Amino acid sequence: MDLRFGDSRPTDEERAAVDTLLGPATSAWEGADERSDADLRWARGGRVARERRDLLLPGLHALNDRIGWISEGALAYLCRRLTVPPAQAYGVASFYSMFSVEPRPRTVLRVCTDLACATAGAAQLCAGIESRLGPGSGVAVERGPCLGLCERAPAALAVQAGDPVRTAVAAPATVERAVLAASSPDSAAEEPPATRAVPQAGDPSLILLRRVGVVSPSDLDDYRAHGGYTALRRAFAIGPAGVIREVTDAGLAGRGGAASPTGRKWLGTASSPDHPHYLVCNADESEPGSFKDRVLMEGDPYALVEAMTIAAYAVGAHHGYLYLRGEYPRALRHMEHAIGQARARGLLGDDVLGQGYAFDIEVRRGAGAYVCGEETALFHSIEGYRGEPRTTPPFPVEKGLFGKPTATNNVETLVNVLPVLTRGAAAYAATGTPGSAGTKLYSVSGSVDRPGVHELPFGATLGELLKSAGVRDRLRAVLLGGAAGGFVRPDELDIPLTFEGTRQAGTALGAGVVMAFDDTVPLPRLLLRIAEFFRAESCGLCVPCRVGTVRQEEALRRIADRSGTAAADDLALLREVGRAMRDASVCGLGQSAWNAVESAVDRLGVYA
Template identity: 80%
Template sequence: MDLRFGDGGATDDERDAVDTLLGPPRSSWEGAADRPDADLRWARGGHRARERRDLLLEGLHAINDRVGWISEGALGYLCRRLTVPPAEAYGVATFYAMFSVRPRPATVLHVCTDLACAAADRAGLCDGITSRLGPDSGVVVERGPCLGLCERAPAVLAVRAGDPVRTAVSAPADAGSAVLAATAPDPAPEEPPAVDAVPQAGDPSLILLRRVGAVDPESLDDYRAHGGYTALRRAFALGPAGVVREVTESGLLGRGGAAFPTGRKWQITASQAARPHYLVCNADESEPGTFKDRVLMEGDPYALVEAMTVAAYATGAHRGYLYLRGEYPRALRRMRHAVDRARARGLLGDDVMGQGYAFDIEIRRGAGAYVCGEETALFNSIEGYRGEPRSKPPFPVEKGLFGSPTVENNVETLVNVLPILTMGAAAYAAIGTAGSTGPKLFCVSGSVERPGVYELPFGATLGGLLALAGVRPGLRAVLLGGAAGGFVRPDERDIPLTFEGTRAAGATLGSGVVMAFDDSVPMPRLLLRIAEFFREESCGQCVPCRVGTVRQEEALHRIVERTGAGAADDVALLREVGRAMRDASICGLGQTAWNAVESAIDRLGVYE
């Protein structure tokens, strides 16, 4: 690809895709490549580059959605429109797994090969699809990481260029239904409703999931009839400081895995003198086995819009960004509709609910990069750069998105704010335990009869949750926290599902993944898949992670069928590499890449 400035012959379709997003081109940009100072200007940056670069990722999506890949001409035209150096834009386009800078068929079938799907794929789904399609089908099959559809494992996602509707194949997917979704989308089975992923639906004790299946997710009136916007009205009555106080007194800890006190984060951001402040909702849940945020956005989208508005009001933000996983097409449609309807009804915009407070939300799509779940990598992605983590300090509450004080929370954390305000901090804190307050969502999948999202108060036991989900006979291991978490034994079912309880047991709660594996699942190959996942998803910025994830995978390849003395040297190497990654990696990806393998060796006795 020629990385000099120019459009390289963008087609009318490609230009239209960019212009639909950005509006008609300014005549002043025409001929920019012929200016003698052009190269120097791109090297130095410039006002327009700083002002517009944050639309780069959306521009790449617009092209990829329209024609199925990003050509040299299309990339050049987008760079001219945004005044972004082409070499930098190429670096961004090639960072994300969902984009291609080489020609490919208009339809792509993404086949999940991650943990839950790998364990459920007894018939070789990917090979079956390939044999049915044939070489001239106009469909490309891509094996990839978790699609966030674990309750339907094995899962497939069909993406069709020129058609904004993406079809998540009904599950468990088989070769026939996957091919039908790719080649004849109209008669293909419809995607199951979000409520199908909530086995407890209709339980009156539910707090976070109570509206999923009970309200029309498209209807703002239905949401308000079921208590919607009560929390925001109370927030305006309390004032920003009062909201922060309620959240602090509730004991709410972040639900993304780090368990940082939410009220403290909000208070620090609100106290920053620098302006503007930003709110970022991290909806890029890419941890294998995690799908709770998807279910909330699909089944109760207005709750997230309201929760983001409350959080922004409390922290002095007037602009919010919802960074939504690229593999979640239905969640994207639901959230776009909810934001548009809220804006039309005066619940977003220059004067929210007539209170003189201005706040609006922009939705940005990820494009297949697990590392963008790390908050600073997410900021870089929104700003139009490669999604590589930043060194800390400074921390986001001081210098985050666009260099300004920023609050970043995930979907589940924000949605918890609504019951805190409606029931009061004391009543909320009475749920759960002293160290882990409130309700918690758990994503249960694998060898269970009723996979899905479960809501339980903190303090419930692992065994109690598995009983609800109907664990199958022959349980071999349970993975807590996803690929970045750790395994526990079947006899450890009395572990309390709290942040402090799992830590005391030498495990981790993480974002709430609970994945069961029976004795039909070969553990060495499962560990190898985890290692492959981290090697594929490493951004490569720091040496410990870039090299360590490769060495970990190589060692596991060598010992996948060996145990005892034959595996001893490689097990020792794994421990050495794992410690180096944990101690020296820049971000959580490298720091946790060894966790699951370590726990399988130490707790389950794999390779003994």
């Protein structure tokens, strides 16, 4: 792509895609000379509409959705509207896997080749699809990372550009279902309701999942009839400080993997004298094997809207961002509908529930970048930059989104706030263990009869969870925590599923991914797929991760079918590279890229 400003003109359809988002172009953008001095003020240090840089990602989505790819003329037009240097915008557009800066068909079929789907026959599925949808079919078939549909593996997602964009999911996918989804999205089979992903649906002991399958995700009145907005009313009754005290006393820890104390994070944000404050919900659930947040957003979207409102009230934020995974079209539809209905009914906006408190939520779609699950990379993505992490300190509670104090929590963490306030801190803390309070959601997939999202109190063992999921015979290994987690052996199923228990066992709970593999799964090939994933998802910002993930993949590729002394040199190299990545990488991606491989070598004896 030629990065000179405005050398190519956008088509009328490309202009319409941008103007629908940003509003009609003013006379400053019209006329025969697309490269006027007014257009080029950014190059001389001007700050025309500089504050609109954060609309770059939505603008790229608008083009990609409408046209199917982002042309030079379209990118140049978007850059002029936002006064963003085109080289920087190109760097952003080319950063995300869901965007294309080269011509491609208007229909893209993404087929998951990650862990759960790989063991469910993704390679054969891809081969069959590609033989049916070859060149000239009008469909681009892309093999890619996890689509968050692991309970229905193997999975494929078809996206057909247009106004409006149409999507169709094939999961579990066959060649025929995937081809139908790509060629005729409106004729494809309808996705099953979210309750199908909850094997325990109807169990009265459920707390976080109790409304999934019981309440219509599109009906605000139904949500309120089942206890909705009781927690927000209590929040207004006890005030922001009272909310933070309840969350702190309940012992609520983050459910995204780091397990940071939520109350402490909120107090740090609320106490900062710098304003404005922001709230960000991290719904970029990209860990291979994780889909619990997707199920919550699809099955109980108003709960997240209410929880975000409470969190924002507690930290003094009046604007919240829901950063939602780009591969979750149904969750996007449900959340946008819930936000719109809440706004129309006075539950969002200038005067929430008549309490004189203003708060609103803006949805930002991710575009296929695992690293954006790291909160500072997510901030950069919202701000219109490449989703690359930054070093800390300063921490987000001091300088986060747009350089302002920001509280960031994932979906599961926020939804936990509702039972904290409705049941009280003491009752909430009575469930679980002293170090891990409440219940936990687990995304269970692989060699089990009842894959899906399971909710158990903290302290249940891994064996109890797998029994609930119907683990099959001949269990070979369990991957706990996803690609960034670690393997455990079948004789280690008594590990207590708590933050402290998994640490003592030399593994990590992470975001609650549990993938079971029987003895038919070739573990060396699985490890190679994990290495391929991290190599592809590294943002390249720091040398240890950028180079280390490549070297890790190369070594695993060399020893895929070797063991013993034949693999010794490469195993030594893997350990050296793994330690370097863990010690010196800027963010968690590089720091955890060696975890699963290390555990497979040391605990499972792979390559021995």
